[in-house]
Amino acid sequence: MATVTSYGQRLGNRVAVGMIILALIVFLAPIAWIGATAFKPRNLATTVPPTIFFAPEVSPFVKLFTKRVQLKPNEKVDYESAPWWERIVLDGGERISRTGRGEVQLSGYPSRFLNSLIVAITSTFLAVAMGTITAYGFSRFKVKGEADWLFFILSTRMLPPVVVAIPMFLMYRAVGLNDTHLGLIILYTAFNVSFAVWLMKGFIDEIPREYEEAALVDGYTRMEAFFKIVLPEAATGIAATAVFCFITAWNEYAFALIMTNRRAQTAPPFIPSQVGSGLPDWTVIASGTALFLLPVAIFTFLLRNHLLRGMSFGAIRK
């Protein structure tokens, strides 16, 4: 790192730090709002100015995980005999729905969350696996019309995906992939695979061929060399690609909204759908969003070392 000496440099440094802090505030404010609102009592969620100090509650999460219905005008709630966690959500004209035998029903959120995990993890795995093998082929073998093929692969990203939403919906309905996990997995894999090919090609190009050639002369087949040498060497690239693919698949909203409604619905279209049922309870939406942010945060955190190396990949001569 260069030592900062002159006045101009010091000023420039401060301006840069100021800009970074400003950018951080802009980017982190929504996350702070989500985090805070997820623990607020409902009546403090939408105050102006926002309430900063409050006694945190778990009621938003309880509401998130339970099925709620609006009370009809003449219905009464047996408030006294309800358990504690039911009592804390018996506000604003809502109650927890129960069957005749008094069982509490789970809301749709856990299964939507699970759907999100299934779809995002499977499609990320498929996209990265296919992308890595394809990139390896392009990187190591003479492919006729290589540049054209690569451009074709990239061109699948040039169209805004929503443009094809209606035809995709009709096709999916025709083949029965509507509202299935497989349908979404295929869709997200298709989105991500072109991106994965391009990203992985850059990483694999950087791995010297001599590594594999050394393995080849040492008695390994091309496949063994790929698994024993290329994959470990490309770990950084695979991690970076996986994070990007996972985020794309995890956050996808438009297609999930159109293609699914119940069985295979993912969390993104589910969370806002809660706005429409009764009065919008922002605390529930915030708690749902907060939980939804966690897997990406954890995944990225686990792979952070690879990612940092991945970001600077190619910038540093080894």
Next chain:
Amino acid sequence: MAEIRLENVQKYFGAVHVIREVSLTVKDREFCVLLGPSGCGKTTTLRAIAGLEEVSEGRILINGKPVQNLHASDRDIAFVFQLYALYPHLTVFENLAFPLRATRIPDAEVRKSVTSVAESIGITHLLKLRPGALSGGDMQRVAIGRALVRRPKALLMDEPIGALDAKLREQMRTELKRLHLENGSTSIYVTHDQVEAMSLADTVVVMHDGVLQQVGSPSDVYLRPANLFVAQFIGSPVMNIADAQLRDEAGKASVLVHGAAFEVPREVLAAVSSRQVKDMALGIRPEGVLISHEETAGARSVSVHLIQPYGPFDIVDLNVGSQTLRARTPSGFASGKGQQVWARLDTTQAHFFDKSSGVSLGLRLG
């Protein structure tokens, strides 16, 4: 251990003809060095033997068996790459064990082989490290160890010490020679450094433009270069090459070099005229240009143009006719530019070439 034979090997990269009809036999236990300028096809030849490059035509035989259609993994040959190609994600031990793990060898045996190789190349203290933590010399030792650990039929090396600094190169050269003597594996070594080639090789193979120029012992290629290319490529400082005409005047034979006449034995006349050469070139190494301060028989007076001190000797450029001639002298022999000295040619060190084909006439005098 094995004998390696190339028979009329040809290789094209698209329209580029990189190996042209190369035929070569490397005997069992021989240390053969492919020497040539960059782009001469020596590395491609080596890679073809290893199976990393397919040949377009011709046969490659190991112990008499054609292998040109076998995969690299089926040829039982080891390859040392210029940039080591050690796997960064494995420790030195695992790098050394890697070739053994390709076959199902019990762990205890792997351990034994790795330890014994590590001992012979002196890297036992490095086994637990990763390649990133090693110096260039140690990395190359590990790379060579990885090649030897399997006891392959042959050891191919592609400029294995070219990336090291000069001092380390010299040390590794000695080590390579010792390892070859101890292991005695058939070795083919590619380099563009003639010092490496001369000091390591049993046989030097000089290549240029994909064509074998000369195959011979180090002293062969130095003392009896087959053509002008070999003559100029081998030897440092470079051999003097000049257009030469023979003259026969007053019973004395002489050769005109850059327009200046030097006396030569009469037998040259007959030998050259019998070959019917149109234009001739004379090649003489700097040590074949003898200079003295006093007049000697057959010497002519020349002036010093430039002095380059090398340490143990000086290289002195002499004004001869319209050009210069390099001579090797003891250090400090010539005092400065413009000094008059006497120079003659040691005809026993002279080489005569057919200028149009570049081929040596094979004349040896004295």
